[in-house]
């Protein structure tokens with residue numbers, strides 16, 4: 070009889086015959102019972118360990134959960150019988166992931182390590198697939214960034230290329246100079262190795278325009294790269310935070326290769342710190358860097374150095390450098406362990422080591438589990454919330470040395486040179502000529518000292534807090550406003566002993582009437598900017614807000630300001646990258662979105678394009694600027710030549726005096742732009758100038774009433790309109806521009822009531838922010 074006859078049918082037949090024959094046919098019954106027993110044993114054999122293929126096939130033919138009864142399919146292959154017990158035992162005791170003691174070519178095999186582990190994992194995953202049927206999940210993400218089963222196992226690695234044939238790049242970041250010194254010592258040490266084939270390179274990480282050029286991609290012109298990073302640690306915000314954030318973002322970016330740094334021949338990190346004062350956090354950022362580079366697939370060729378600069382200092386640095394240089398001369402295989410640091414930190418994502426479950430289910434992560442997966446990172450992967458500018462930080466020292474008062478932990482205030490000048494009756498800045506702002510009544514402040522650019526003309530390199538998202542503690546708007554006013558007034562008070570201060574103006578200065586939200590940093594980055602603006606307006610302080618065209622969402626939701634600036638530092642994508650060195654990868658798209666917002670949502674505001682002209686960087690593409698004007702249709706365009714003020718030594722500013730345009734060059738640029746705009750029929754004209762600060766104003770013809778420019782502001786009217794609570798337009802609070810401020814006027818924008826004093830000494834740093 071065939072196996073295909075159901076046993077229940079046989080049993081039924083036997084019982085029927087027995088009954089009908091009155092029990093006389095016992096022999097038939099006996100034979101039947103023997104048959105049923107035999108049949109059962111056949112069935113149990115056939116259910117043992119089908120291969121995954123046949124299991125899939127079964128599921129396909131019988132539905133997801135199998136047919137649930139004895140199978141009758143004709144073409145069914147008898148599956149290969151496998152004994153699992155051996156594998157299971159090995160898995161339980163972590164033996165199957167034992168490191169492979171064979172030397173392998175690292176560069177060739179990293180992505181696909183030749184270890185039997187993978188084979189074993191494959192087998193186990195097949196087994197698991199049978200033992201535990203896949204549970205149904207509603208929606209799944211392929212978790213490239215945190216996938217587990219695709220990670221390379223530990224292996225002995227040997228590169229085809231000798232380490233001495235590599236290109237060594239030494240990266241460093243330094244706030245007070247010791248890491249730079251250590252990096253140079255490595256550089257000099259490498260130079261002494263005669264057999265090193267290529268000249269090493271020394272790069273300041275903070276000066277890299279796009280970190281992805283090195284830490285996602287690698288420079289195309291250099292192969293066999295070895296990265297050596299020299300990093301201090303700071304428990305206060307420093308540029309290293311942004312660097313680490315970038316490494317982490319790359320690792321968690323689902324769109325990019327999970328192991329982008331496997332292309333490197335190797336890496337090492339030298340950490341400098343202070344173990345006496347920061348025992349718990351000694352060299353913690355160097356260790357984090359080491360961790361993330363490993364996560365990104367780079368091969369550690371020398372252990373992370375941890376040197377206390379207080380107790381060990383430069384001699385200890387030299388020791389580490391010498392050992393590292395020796396290691397470069399040694400091409401012995403290196404043990405590569407992907408998850409070593411994870412294991413130490415209790416991150417058990419190497420399942421096979423811990424006897425966990427490595428089934429193929431884990432390449433896919435349930436959406437609900439994503440949060441847990443992310444949380445399940447080691448302490449090295451954790452990011453902490455710091456203050457943007459803590460009182461004991463080098464940034465704080467640098468800012469206060471330059472005359473800034475740091476308010477709270479992320480805001481700043483400083484009296485500008487024009488406020489001092491106005492107090493002494495020596496003239497106000499261009500804002501008086503263009504908009505009627507008396508400089509001694511103006512406070513320059515910012516609620517965010519951090520920025521998402523690293524502009525070439527910015528003072529802030531080296532110590533600047535940077536970031537693309539707000540990652541710091543947040544201060545309340547009233548704390549910032551009161552602190553800023555207090556800081557401003559205390560600086561004004563100090564002016565009382567300065568010769569020439571006009572008593573009346575000195576007295577007036579204790580009632581701030583205007584606030585320039587510019588200074589440095591990015592004001593709309595501050596999460597409570599609208600509340601802050603509301604508080605300013607309540608005190609009848611006008612608001613001039615300057616933003617860098619990198620935060621379209623915040624720009625979109627910005628509430629009413631007296632005047633809204635967007636910095637336009639270049640007219641093309643390439644030039645913008647060169648001059649602003651933006652941190653956002655989609656910086657151009659962001660700027661375009663901001664321009665659209667100016668033309669649409671924010672068109673009720675007095676919108677201003679702010680162009681800072683830097684010779685050799687952004688003074689040629691007049692047509693390009695006209696395109697941007699076409700896109701945003703700003704009410705006003707301020708064109709200003711970059712100027713010098715302060716000392717440039719060591720701030721990473723690449724500009725020289727050659728980059729400062731003469732006023733005549735600025736005038737020519739403005740004429741060309743104005744001609745281009747009018748040739749396109751946009752209706753702009755050159756309204757006013759302030760030669761003293763190398764600044765010219767182009768305005769929309771809407772501001773020309775009966776042939777006269779009305780670029781000034783009726784501030785009382787502005788507050789009146791604001792208080793009405795009704796929407797209003799930029800043209801509802803305009804006022805006539807005085808003759809002395811008009812373009813081509815005799816004094817070129819200098820108020821005849823003030824005394825013009827020519828500065829004798831030329832100072833030496835760039836500043837575009839003498840607003």
Ligand SMILES: Cc1cc2nc3c(=O)[nH]c(=O)nc-3n(C[C@H](O)[C@H](O)[C@H](O)COP(=O)(O)O)c2cc1C
Pocket residue numbers: 242243244245246247248249301302303304305341342343344347350351352353378461462463
């Ligand atoms: C405000 C501040 C915070 C610091 N925080 C740490 C820290 O968390 N861990 C550490 O090991 N060293 C810390 N240090 C010590 C510095 O890392 C050490 O002085 C280092 O040599 C500075 O390197 P640099 O001169 O290249 O900037 C800190 C120093 C300062 C001034």
Ligand code: SF4
Pocket residue numbers: 520521522523524526527528529588589590591617636837
């Ligand atoms: S100049 Fe302004 S926009 Fe540019 S980096 Fe400095 S603060 Fe940021």
